[in-house]
Amino acid sequence: MKLLAIAVVAHDANAAYFDGDRVHYVKFERPRQEKRFSFQSPPDWYAETEALFGIGISQVDHIAITFDPSALPSTVGRHLSPDALRRLASGQSIAEPLSPEICAYLRAPSATWLSHHFCHALSGWMIEPEPIALRIVIDGLGDGRPWSVYRGGKTIAAGDIRNGSIGWGIREAGKALGIKAAHFNDIAGKVMGVQAYGRIDEGYLDALRKLEFDRLDEMWSVQGWLRWKHDPTIARLTLLDWVATVHHRTAEWLLDFFSIHALPSEPVVYSGGVAQNVVWNSALRSRFPNLFIAPHCSDEGLSLGALEWLRQRHALPPLSFAAFPFAQADIDVQAPSEDTVDEVAQLLAAGKVVGWYQGHGEIGPRALGHRSILMDPRLADGRARIDRIKRREPFRPYGASVLTEDFGRYFEGSSDPFMLYSCKVVGQTLPAIRHIDGSCRVQRVEGSPRPLRALLERFRALTGCSVLLNTSLNVAGKPLAAHPTHAMQLFSESPLDALCVGNTVYRR
Numbered sequence: 001m002k003l004l005a006i007a008v009v010a011h012d013a014n015a016a017y018f019d020g021d022r023v024h025y026v027k028f029e030r031p032r033q034e035k036r037f038s039f040q041s042p043p044d045w046y047a048e049t050e051a052l053f054g055i056g057i058s059q060v061d062h063i064a065i066t067f068d069p070s071a072l073p074s075t076v077g078r079h080l081s082p083d084a085l086r087r088l089a090s091g092q093s094i095a096e097p098l099s100p101e102i103c104a105y106l107r108a109p110s111a112t113w114l115s116h117h118f119c120h121a122l123s124g125w126m127i128e129p130e131p132i133a134l135r136i137v138i139d140g141l142g143d144g145r146p147w148s149v150y151r152g153g154k155t156i157a158a159g160d161i162r163n164g165s166i167g168w169g170i171r172e173a174g175k176a177l178g179i180k181a182a183h184f185n186d187i188a189g190k191v192m193g194v195q196a197y198g199r200i201d202e203g204y205l206d207a208l209r210k211l212e213f214d215r216l217d218e219m220w221s222v223q224g225w226l227r228w229k230h231d232p233t234i235a236r237l238t239l240l241d242w243v244a245t246v247h248h249r250t251a252e253w254l255l256d257f258f259s260i261h262a263l264p265s266e267p268v269v270y271s272g273g274v275a276q277n278v279v280w281n282s283a284l285r286s287r288f289p290n291l292f293i294a295p296h297c298s299d300e301g302l303s304l305g306a307l308e309w310l311r312q313r314h315a316l317p318p319l320s321f322a323a324f325p326f327a328q329a330d331i332d333v334q335a336p337s338e339d340t341v342d343e344v345a346q347l348l349a350a351g352k353v354v355g356w357y358q359g360h361g362e363i364g365p366r367a368l369g370h371r372s373i374l375m376d377p378r379l380a381d382g383r384a385r386i387d388r389i390k391r392r393e394p395f396r397p398y399g400a401s402v403l404t405e406d407f408g409r410y411f412e413g414s415s416d417p418f419m420l421y422s423c424k425v426v427g428q429t430l431p432a433i434r435h436i437d438g439s440c441r442v443q444r445v446e447g448s449p450r451p452l453r454a455l456l457e458r459f460r461a462l463t464g465c466s467v468l469l470n471t472s473l474n475v476a477g478k479p480l481a482a483h484p485t486h487a488m489q490l491f492s493e494s495p496l497d498a499l500c501v502g503n504t505v506y507r508r
Contacts, residue, residue: 001314004060005306007119008045008067008106009299011036011185015045016303017053017060023307023321025363026052026329027300030482036183037479042071046107052329062314063111064306065098066119076105084113089144091155094118095309112313114306116142120271121150123305124294126321132267132292136258139272139298140167146216147272149261157261159214166250166274169220173243176222182477185273185298191243192277193396196437198244204228208249219253220246251283258288266290271297271305276365278422278441285414285421295325295364295418304363325418326370326450328361330482333502335359336451340503345458347505348376348468352497353385355473357487358451361480366419367472368443369401369452371480373496375432375469376459382432382469389494391476397435401470403456404446410467411442419443419470432469443470 003018017024028048029037039045050057057063069080079101087093094115103111120142121135135150142148146165149157159165167188174187177194181187207228211218218224225242229235235242262268267290275281275297285291294301311319321327336344336358347354356372367373373389375382377400387394399419402410410430413423419441425434433440445453452470460466473481475494481487484501491499491506499506 001062001316002055002060003307003310003314004049004055004057004063005303005310006045006049006063006065007299007302007306008039008042008065008071009116009302010068010071011038011183012298012300013038013045014300014303015049015053016307017049017055018307018311018319019055023319023327024053024329025304025327027363027479029479030328030330030361033479033482033486035477035479036185042067043105043107057107058109060109062310063108064095064114064310065106065108065111066114066116066302066306067106072102072105076102088113088115091115091117091143091145091148091158094153094155095313114309116302117145117148117272118150118309119302119305120297121148121269121305122308123271123296123301124269124292125304125308125319126324127292127294128269132269134262134266135269135271136261137272138166138254138270138274140165140171142272151261159216163214164217164220166216166220167272169216169246170250173220173222173246177239177243188273189276190393190396191247192279193435194240195243195247195279196397196435196439197395198240198242200248201228201241201245204242204245205249208246209252213253213256216253219249247279251280254280254284255287258284262288264288267292269293271301273298276420278420279439281420282414282422293416293418293420295362295366295368295420297420298365300364323360325363325368326360327363328482330361331484332360333357333484336454336500336503338454340500340505341451341454341458343505344498344500345455345462347498347507348374348455348459349462351376351379353389353495355487355491355496355499356452356455357473357481357484357499357501361482364418365472366399366443367470367480368418369445369450369470371473372452373471373473374455376463376465377430377433377467377469378465379432385495386432386469386471389475389496390471397440398433398469398471399441399443400430400433401443401445401452401456401468403453403460403466404444406460406466407442407444411440415442415444417444417446430467433467
């Protein structure tokens with residue numbers, strides 16, 4: 001059976017396809033090289049999906065789609081059932097059939113319309129060791145609500161967007177701070193980094209704790225801070241303290257929220273754009289150790305959740321995704337030889353900054369060793385050098401990759417293979433990855449000897465250090481490279497010292 005899932009959303013459009021044997025996936029921004037790419041018109045997914053997956057849509061047995069109904073022309077949108085809209089928006093329904101008129105407009109022979117939040121909830125199937133009953137989704141606005149809780153495939157609780165959302169709140173906080181981004185969804189990640197420069201105002205924190213539990217709009221309101229400080233000038237000059245305080249209070253809110261729905265020992269699948277915040281994730285994992293977060297927890301994972309719904313709908317065996325997370329439908333290259341790995345390790349040990357393009361690209365926004373820029377984290381001027389290459393603000397921290405067996409030598413706290421948690425850096429010997437608050441988001445490199453593990457092992461043999469600064473192979477405003485020519489363009493237009501594409505090393 002052939003199954004196709006499409007997320008034709010306002011940003012990060014993506015698709016997943018099961019050909020009866022293997023799962024295929026693409027985030028369309030990668031081949032397009034347009035960050036946060038979305039289709040101008042919903043039917044535009046058709047030709048591009050056929051070409052990327054090499055399929056004929058008419059031969060697919062079942063198509064599931066999640067999309068924003070407001071993107072439909074009025075002449076088409078009138079064929080949406082108001083009852084279906086209401087059921088999806090309220091969480092009463094997770095799937096609704098689409099009328100022939102809407103299917104014709106979308107160029108789908110027939111299709112099922114899925115809940116945005118339920119697609120999030122199912123999207124981590126490939127990292128779940130067994131079926132998990134409890135799934136929590138928190139984002140800006142999905143299905144017209146800011147959060148949903150599912151147990152056993154049923155909605156048991158849902159938020160009201162009229163009371164605000166964490167996703168919207170952190171974005172508006174970034175705007176108040178004057179943070180710029182090519183796409184508004186990139187603001188939240190920048191706020192996560194800059195909040196560490198503020199100081200928590202204990203009095204305001206106590207005031208926030210007295211708010212009604214679900215008043216996220218009031219918690220993230222800059223007007224509340226203006227009133228608290230009494231003087232608008234002082235308030236504006238101390239906005240970093242406001243953000244630090246609200247960010248801290250949100251971590252507490254999340255702990256309370258999860259405690260309402262989960263026992264500490266219970267497995268919980270957590271997804272939605274808010275689940276990309278590594279600081280909050282670490283707070284949650286300290287109380288809920290069986291927390292499962294996929295690297296594609298934001299909208300780019302919606303099609304993978306929709307594909308899992310299709311699998312369940314047709315009672316198929318669990319899907320295999322052996323290549324995960326290195327499974328983008330992009331351009332693969334020859335694996336590096338031992339000599340090439342040694343050459344790159346020598347360059348890194350000599351203080352060079354090296355681009356690293358291997359295999360298929362990562363699913364998710366973070367570089368995990370196939371589309372990376374790498375550097376020795378012990379370099380005192382390392383962060384400034386990477387900032388020049390990436391064209392990135394100096395207040396933003398960088399992540400790191402470390403061999404699993406050596407994690408405790410350098411870090412304390414939570415970590416995973418997907419760089420989704422923040423932990424403390426031990427000592428002062430890794431200045432390029434140590435954030436102002438002493439933290440770093442860390443990828444634990446384990447398992448079979450993929451190219452990055454082999455490189456880390458060789459770097460350790462040369463230097464005694466088994467950590468590398470690892471940031472994505474792109475510059476500000478561009479997605480990760482999906483083709484060797486993208487990597488070569490970055491190399492030619494930036495002060496990168498060297499680039500390794502597969503088994504070939506390019507130097508200045």
